[in-house]
Amino acid sequence: MNILSEAAVEKALDKKMNDVSYKMIGQDVSVYYGDKRALYDVNLNVRENTVTALIGPSGCGKSTFLRTLNRMNDTIDGCRVTGRIALDGDDIYDPSIDVVELRARVGMVFQKPNPFPKSIYENVAYGPRIHGLARTRAEMDAIVEKSLQRAGLWNEVKDRLQESGTGLSGGQQQRLCIARAVAVSPEVILMDEPCSALDPIATARVEELIHELRANFTIVIVTHSMQQAARVSQRTAMFHLGQLVEENDTDKIFTNPDDQRTQDYIMGRFG
Amino acid sequence: MSSTHIVSIYDEELKYLTRRISEMGGTAEQMVSDAVRALVTTDGALAQKVISEDVVLDNAERQINEKAVLTITKRQPVSADLREILGAVRIAAELERVGDLGKNTAKRVIAVQGSGMPRKLARGLEHLAELALMQLKEVLDVYATRSVEKAKAIRERDDEIDAIYTSLFRELLTYMMEDPRNITPCTHLLFCAKNIERIGDHATNIAETIYFMATGAQPEGERPKDDNTASLVAAEPSA
């Protein structure tokens, strides 16, 4: 197993003493798509049981960074990642790490609600099934119910679990996707603009859900909406042109950011 | 607020503001009443306590402002929610002023001490303070219930305090003319009376803010005033 540089570990330990523990550590992360460089030496750590929002103008690399965290970039041809990313101290790009296991630990919710064209039950049960998390039908039922409850969807769908997941409304579909991600009991949930296809009420529901999930999961969310970042996150990281501009408490970023670019961006003066 | 927000933490933030305002109100009320009691009983220790308590209100106001700014930043409130937050900021400022006035009154206790203030004067002051405190207490109750009618009623009752203040002003002038040695304590008492009268004004302001929070409109019409001290002059000593 690759060991992170001593400085980073020391930093993490140092932070731990200040009652902050980091779930994921990103160190000098650079991403290339072919010859094109999309991220420049990003150093960004993700705190445990915290919602970290990644904001910035389009094409700033925030989604790219998010996808490095569970190696979804692997599926893109010609994508190369350098630097180190660690989950609980283990380098996730180390050859000894199995990407399937990594993704079971670091779940993902996508921009467009993408339920499988199967029943609501099957959508939630799929993850636990492939990972063998339930031995009996009753166990699976319990997992499905708990996940749907966590996603705040149980009361709306409990009478029609066998109906197709694609028949739900957009907001319900997205919460179904969240339930599906939660069902695998990941440690980290990555959300890539989860509300960009939803109406304001559905968005509010998902945001409320994120707030509740925070107690049990570490969440990293990419969002185009600065207001959403302000609403849901405790930590905010601002990206610009593939670089991490600033990372700080959300309250600080949105009331009095350190960096002029952040200031201009959140005030709507560029981007 | 009849219904809750989908995002529950938003409700919590609004509730936090309401709770802190109520706390501030309670503290301010206590300070004023303690200050007046210290003045009447010339209790230096109590006055000292009031003076030291003011920092609590200052801090509370700062925290409310910070929370309000954060809430506006994060939630982009509109309509009733926005008025709720703006109202909280305004009421916090009013209550902080009330605290300052209480503190100022307490400070004068030490100056007045040992000057042998007439009982009659102190009683007048006490009555004025009672009225002002009742006004404050009621307005804080209204803040809890958001009753538009009551807020309007409180606003229209301010002239009572003004009337008592005017008569107290007259009385103090008379005392000072009678004996120049009374001038020092009476001046202080005059300021104390003014302070208490101002508290009534702040209560009225709060009532107006509550009206605004509940309805989104400013209350119409001039508010009744019976403070004639601005045009009052000391009569030429006849003797």
Next chain:
Amino acid sequence: MSQVTTSPATAAFKASVRPERRDIGLRRRYASERRFRLYGLAAIAFGLLFLFLLLSSVVSKGYTAFLQTKITIPVEFSEQVIDKDGERATDPKVLMTANYPVVARNALAKVLGVDPGDRAAMREVGGMISDSVRVQLRDLVVADPSVIGRTVDVAILAHGNVDSAYKGQIDLGVDEKNRKVSDRQVGWMNQLAETGALAGHFNTGLFTNGASSRPEAAGLGVALVGSLYMMLIVLVLSLPIGVAASIYLEEFAPKNRFTDLIEVNINNLAAVPSIVYGLLGLAVFVNFAGFPRSAALVGGLVLTLMTLPTIIIATRAALKAVPPSIRAAALGLGASNMQTVFHHVLPLAMPGILTGTIIGLAHALGETAPLLLIGMVAFVADVPATPLDPATALPVQIYMWANEAERAFVERTSGAIIVLLIFLILMNVGAILLRRRFERRW
């Protein structure tokens, strides 16, 4: 525009003034749209007209092929004719070689009241009966030798010419010498028809008989079985191979020059004329591998080769059409590539794959040229028991019948075309039903 009347209620409002109308070419645009619709309608009408012509010509010529004229008469299985010397107990060959046509001729002559001594008349009587009567009666006697010496009612196939005449396909106005039925035969035919002895029956022989030079006895049996074998072989081979190849190319293979090259070649293969596949099959399967000629197995293999590119292209298109978000969702949950493909992508692509496969199969079913090259254009009388036996195929049978000169084969050709078309329609309906079923599951 009409003037706005100012009523007291609307006096407060003032109508806005319409600016000068601009010419934005609306008339021209609508005219061109109408023109384009007309072109489209004309094209469709043209196509429908030809479809109608084709179908009506085929059906009008072919429907009679499903009826076959038979003469039902009491036949005396005279021992005198069949087994003159009483040797059948010792020599089974006797029954096989007996002169059955004479038995039938005598029976018919008896019914018609023709003097057996009139040889010319007797020859004409014999001409009314199909030559296949020899086989028909032989099979009857061999199956049950006890009929010898008795008289049994038998429905004998009428001769092809009588069949044609009965169906009105022979112009009786033509001089007797220039047509294939004599006036006397026509008279007998009418006489038999009146008594009900001669009548049209549903032609089961069309579906069961093998090749025959006598049209009334020729059937599609061999071709149907041959085509069935080939379709099964094509389905069993090309579907798994094609789907596996497409999945690998689409989901697993790295995108590089080599896979690009393969893709180009597959697309080219789909466009290669089918006769080239016939040559390939002849060279590889028959000459090199030594499989028997004319066998359904070889035909199936050749058609598999021909169908594979179609199936691969259709399958890849169906896989590509599955939204990437589904793959991302499965991968994001920690499904492996294989699980993603088999649990999510493939089921979603299934309707498309099935459509492609059935269209490929239908294409193969109608294919003639490569089969000619591997010798499936043979005269096969016996229904093949295994795919290794000689067989023909439906389209080849049509081709062979179309080359026959006799009038009665014309209706058979059209009848066979109808059968082929019905099979194609059934396959397409099957494709639609399958797709519906698969789609309803989600």
